[in-house]
Amino acid sequence: MAESVLSFFELxxxxxxxILKYLPYSELSRIRIVSKRMHHLCxxxxxxxxxxxxxxxxxxxxxxxxKLPRRESERHKHPLSYKFDTISSLDSRIQWLKLTFNSAIxxxxxxxxxxxxxxxxxxxxxxxxxxxxxxxPRSILQEVRDMSSMAIEHFxxxxxxxxxxxxxxxxxxxxxxxxxxxxxxxxxxxxxxxLRHQLAPQLRKHHTMLKSSNALLREQINVLRKxxxxxxxxxxxxxxxxxxxxxxxxxxxxxxxKQSYRIKRLEKNLVQTNHILNETRQKFDQFLVLYNSNRDxxxxxxxxDTTANNNDNNDNEQEKNSITLKHKNDDDDNDDKTxxxxxCSTDEQEERRNCFTMTKNNRKRQKL
Amino acid sequence: MAHKIRLxxxxxxxxxxxxxxxxxxxxxxxxxxxxxxxxxxxxxxLPNVNSAIMKRVITWCTHHKDDPTxxxxxxxxxxxxxxxxxxxxxxxxxxxxxxxxxxxxxxYLDIKGLLDVTCKTVAxxxxxxxxxxxxxxxxxxxxxxxxxxEQIKKENEWCEEK
Numbered sequence: 001m002a003e004s005v006l007s008f009f010e011l012x013x014x015x016x017x018x019i020l021k022y023l024p025y026s027e028l029s030r031i032r033i034v035s036k037r038m039h040h041l042c043x044x045x046x047x048x049x050x051x052x053x054x055x056x057x058x059x060x061x062x063x064x065x066x067k068l069p070r071r072e073s074e075r076h077k078h079p080l081s082y083k084f085d086t087i088s089s090l091d092s093r094i095q096w097l098k099l100t101f102n103s104a105i106x107x108x109x110x111x112x113x114x115x116x117x118x119x120x121x122x123x124x125x126x127x128x129x130x131x132x133x134x135x136x137p138r139s140i141l142q143e144v145r146d147m148s149s150m151a152i153e154h155f156x157x158x159x160x161x162x163x164x165x166x167x168x169x170x171x172x173x174x175x176x177x178x179x180x181x182x183x184x185x186x187x188x189x190x191x192x193x194x195l196r197h198q199l200a201p202q203l204r205k206h207h208t209m210l211k212s213s214n215a216l217l218r219e220q221i222n223v224l225r226k227x228x229x230x231x232x233x234x235x236x237x238x239x240x241x242x243x244x245x246x247x248x249x250x251x252x253x254x255x256x257x258k259q260s261y262r263i264k265r266l267e268k269n270l271v272q273t274n275h276i277l278n279e280t281r282q283k284f285d286q287f288l289v290l291y292n293s294n295r296d297x298x299x300x301x302x303x304x305d306t307t308a309n310n311n312d313n314n315d316n317e318q319e320k321n322s323i324t325l326k327h328k329n330d331d332d333d334n335d336d337k338t339x340x341x342x343x344c345s346t347d348e349q350e351e352r353r354n355c356f357t358m359t360k361n362n363r364k365r366q367k368l
Numbered sequence: 369m370a371h372k373i374r375l376x377x378x379x380x381x382x383x384x385x386x387x388x389x390x391x392x393x394x395x396x397x398x399x400x401x402x403x404x405x406x407x408x409x410x411x412x413x414l415p416n417v418n419s420a421i422m423k424r425v426i427t428w429c430t431h432h433k434d435d436p437t438x439x440x441x442x443x444x445x446x447x448x449x450x451x452x453x454x455x456x457x458x459x460x461x462x463x464x465x466x467x468x469x470x471x472x473x474x475x476y477l478d479i480k481g482l483l484d485v486t487c488k489t490v491a492x493x494x495x496x497x498x499x500x501x502x503x504x505x506x507x508x509x510x511x512x513x514x515x516x517x518e519q520i521k522k523e524n525e526w527c528e529e530k
Contacts, residue, residue: 005465005473008490008506015475015487022449022491033520034499062497113523126446147527154526162519 001303009037018044019210020112026353043111050105050112053094055126061087064128077287089141090124100152114151120144120317218249373400374411377428381419382411385426392429404452416476421469428459428482438480449488449495458488464506 020028020041028042044287064083069260070073104110112118120143129303375396387412391397399412414422452460460467468487474482494502503510512520 002411005463005507006468008468008508011471012475015471015483017511019487019490019494022447022488023495024447026494029524031494031499033512033517033524034502034510036511037511038502038508039520062507110523113520116527139435158525159523162522179390 009215016041016213017045025049025115027114027115027120032111032113046112046115046118047105049118050101054098054116055092057087057091060125060128063093079132086124086140087128090144093141093144094121097150099146100155104155104163110159114147117144117147117151120147139226165257186311372418373443376411376413377417377419377422378415379419381422383422385429386433389426389429389433391480392432392454392481396482414477414513418469418474421466421473423468424459424470425477425482428456429479430514431459432481435481438484449491452488456485457489457527460486463520492523 011019022030025046028046031324032039032042061084064080064087068078068084069081075084101110101112105112124140124144373387373390373396374383375383375390377383387400391400396412406417406447417425460468460470467489467508471483471486471490474486493505497505
């Protein structure tokens, strides 16, 4: 046999009943003994079919009566009169069965176990519904009469007394109608309801043991519903987190945009500053050229002057060189004076163009 | 010109089936007509049926495509399990697990003819067997106490000739 083969009782409950309904009631009564679950199923079908007898017969009686003449004298001559007599006899038999079995069945002490009798009654009903004539009307109900008498006698002699004594595990369902086993603790118990209350834990235990497909399905549905609710809550929280992340992303994107815009502005400022610096350097170069040319002119005029002028010239040349060197970003540490000038030049070069212009004017004054 | 639809089993396999054959399943018929899936090329998912069972169901439906609509079940109908056709009998010569899977598939897909014939087959497996044979066939455990068994045996003696 395969490892995970479906079993008969794992099929849906309605399907299990559908399969069993293809069997005669006598078979159902016979196979009750297979297991408690099979007993529960078969008892349910037997009891339901037993309870359906009365409305069936009454409906049939009404329909047959409607086809017969209303006058009693004419009714006896009608061909369908045998049907009316049969159904009336059948009805009285059913009432007798009710008197005998209904109490025990209603209290869940046993089921309607005479399956063969049920088969026979339904055969008679089918005959009355479908057949129009009958060669021997008296024989139709003979089997039903005999069987019903046997069933009632047997029940009264053998079963009913023992129902008072036998202590059996119950097989009650939620309706309490289709139960099949009796449950007695003492012969002096007066009401079955008190007995049921005493043995409620055992009843509950058996109910959980049996567990119809509907109960299983309901449990599965509840479990699935809970997991769906949990999933929904998880989805809600994830959606919220997603919203937060989206807002954060938008904020960060805006910040990045602002930063990039700021960088562009700074780059633009830098370009402008470099441009200004270049212009300043050009002007300074021009000044140097002018200064040097002026210096040369003054040197040529003062050639005949004393060496002090030459020293000054040297100093100036040095100064000029230092300035030139400084312009070339070289340091000349020969003279303190030069260093000072360099220092001044450096300081002023670090300032803006206005400061440098002032320095240029100072130098012109010195030269003169 | 047969209009085909695609059915997808739980394993992910798809099967192209004629619409008229597929409509033997009331479940698929409802999906096509009431949910408006008839004109689309969408795949109809059937998550409760695996590929092996789907193939068998399609085979059965293809063979029975010209069958008349089966009548509704009557509470007082005659219980007859001898009217299974020879083709169906050969078709249902499978192991018990496959037979029950076919019952589940026929129940889910709501194919009355297949459900009837499979249930009749199982009923025939029960009919005539002793309780012990039935327990062996379906791997059912006898959970009665000796007293309970005795009571049932006593009840069933009502029609025994002495």
